[in-house]
Amino acid sequence: MAQFSVNSYSVEQIINWIRSKEIAIPEIQRPFVWDGKKVRDLIDSLYKGFPIGYIVTWKNPNIKLKDGTISQGKKILIDGQQRVTALQTAIAMEEVLNNNYQKKRIKIAFNPLNEKFEVSNPAINKDKKWIADIAEIFSTPFDIYNCVENYCRDNDIKDDKSKLFGTIQRVQLIKAINLGVIELSSTLSIEEVTEIFIRINSKGVVLSxxxxxxxxxxxxxxxxxxxxxxxxxxxxxxxxxxxxxxxxxxxxxxxxxxxxxxxxxxxxxxxxxxxxxxxxxxxxxxxxxxxxxxxxxxxxxxxxxxxxxxxxxxxxxxxxxxxxxxxxxxxxxNETNFKRYLMILHSIGIINKLLTRSQNVLNFGYILYLALKDRKVESYLIEKIVRKWIVLSMLTGRYSVSQEDIIEADIKKFMTQEPMQYLQSVEERELSDIFWHNTLVEKLNVILKSSPVFIVFLMAQIKMNAR
Known part of the structure; x- marks a missing residue:
């Protein structure tokens, strides 16, 4: 059974989806990274009837509301964000956020005499041969007859008005061009959608x-x-x-x-x-x-x-x-929480980002700190448990494989059992005499800067002020 459908929607309809917030853009892709030349090339391709690729959306599940009715799920834009946003700014006159979180519009100009598109600039704005912003052609109302008359008058053109009319009308019809949209089923899992994205867009940023x-x-x-x-x-x-x-x-x-x-x-x-x-x-x-x-x-x-x-x-x-x-x-x-956690990291010898090879360990340390705080465990005990757990996790590579399952199991046990007892039970099992006398010694025989064991050794030197 197919888990997707392929449909055609006009450029205008896709822009309306964005305006009405019927479609959502994955946050990793939110800033607009295309430059003006790429926007120009997209408009030029549409004008010439060239294909610009499929847009891929994934429908969110519908939700049963309190009154028993069903709320229709929105679409998530999986592939095509830059193209859709380019249409937004060039045709719909909307500002977009760039990589520096600055709102700006990219204006595309059109010369109907040679049918050429360019990114608007001060020189083009002064040149009467150019329509400085094609968004005017797509605005409502737009009088194409007046536009042609004014253009001919400004450029002293007495013939070929019908050709100019046809050229400008062809630009206007970009909004009516149908684009292919692959709509993925709401029953697909995130893993399946990610796999689809990778297969159809291997050069793109893989969505997590x-x-x-x-x-x-x-x-x-x-x-x-x-x-x-x-x-x-x-x-x-x-x-x-x-x-x-x-x-x-x-x-x-x-x-x-x-x-x-x-x-x-x-x-x-x-x-x-x-x-x-x-x-x-x-x-x-x-x-x-x-x-x-x-x-x-x-x-x-x-x-x-x-x-x-x-x-x-x-x-x-x-x-x-x-x-x-x-x-x-x-x-x-929260400022207090974040700074207290940083103090805990400092207290075990992590004073440099080079000593933080595992983000999973740092994340779980903060999870544990916040969860124990919610459980009303005394501050001194929270700090002791978190310190020991971070070191234990680093020494054993606890969150290097199948980390999500292990993270879930650990936090549930910390919140349902007596925290110190759970820590001690794991410590006895994972850091036994065999570990200290055999495993650790073997690992220290292979000195790599990226080795967690060697990093913990450096942390120990810092903590004991034996540098």
Whole structure:
């Protein structure tokens, strides 16, 4: 049974999908990376009738609402984001975010005499042979007769008005061109959709489960999805590129005036680079901390309202999941929590990013810190458990294979058993006398800078001030 359908939609209809937010763009692809020349080439290809490739969407599951009706799931744009966004800015006059989080429009000019497209610039704007912005041709209302008359008058053209009319009309008809859209079934799993993406677009950025989760968050309009997305997106950006702060605040007034801005602004002054989380890391920590689950795939299902027992998608499940995720995200970016965790890392000898080879270990350490704090464990005990667990995980390579399953099992046991007892039971099993006298010695005989055992040795030297 086919898990997809192939349909044709006009350029105008696809643009309307974006305007009406019927379609969501995976967060990893959100900034627009094409330059003006690529936008120009796309418009030129459409004008000449050249193929521009299929657009691929994946439909989110439908959700049963409280009144018993069904909410139709939105589409996630899997492949074709740059092309769709190029059409948005060139034809629909919409500004797009570039890599520096600056909003700008890319204007494409058209010369009807030689049927040539160019990126608008000051020289073109002054040259009457050019229509400086083709978006005017697609605007409503647009009087093509007046346009031709004015163009002929400005350029002293007395003949060939009908040819100019046909040329400009051909540009206008770009909106009516049908593009191929592959629509993937809502029954497909994230793994299957990712595999499809890899096979049809091997040169593209491979989308991860976190990308789909961020798309789901971004497309939400009811349960604080926008707040969660901005918290994650801007926190991760500020910690790595604080110099972009002024530009982001200037271009996102809503964010600048929101509590989110107040809650994360502190990170601009954070100088420590030993834990530099990406949006993937924030999602991982927030989700596992609050849901006690390890698979990000489950997060997408829960945000879609998935009831794993009845296999239905229910609004109440989606609402609870969004609110729990917001709590987890807020806890992650909390200044006190983040700085306390950094202090724990320093206290075990991690004083340099070169000593943080495993992001999974650092993520689980923060998950454990936040979860034990929720459980009201005393601060000194939390710090002791987290310190020992991080070192144990590094020495044993605990989260290097099948990490999601192991992460889920560990956090559930820490939250259902007495934390110190669980730590001691794992320590006795994993760090036995055989480990210290045989395994560890053998590993230290092979000195590699990237070896976790050698890194822990360096951490021990730092902690004991025996450098």
């Amino acid at each position: 489960q976190a990308d789909f989760a961020m798309s789901k968050i971004s497309s939400d309009e009811r349960f604080c999805g926008s707040d969660i997305r901005k918290t994650i997106d801007y926190f991760c950006h500020f910690i790595k590129a604080p110099n972009d702060y002024a530009s982001i605040v200037k271009n996102d007034k809503e964010f600048a005036e929101s509590p989110i801005h107040t809650n994360i602004k502190w990170v601009l002054k954070e100088q420590d680079d030993i834990y530099m989380p990406s949006y993937n890391d924030v999602l991982r920590v927030a989700f596992t901390h609050k849901f006690l689950r390890g698979k990000i795939e489950d997060l997408v299902s829960l945000l879609s309202g998935r009831n794993f027992e009845t296999r239905e998608n229910i609004e109440e499940v989606a609402q609870k999941s969004f609110y729990l995720l917001k709590e987890g995200t807020d806890a992650f970016v």
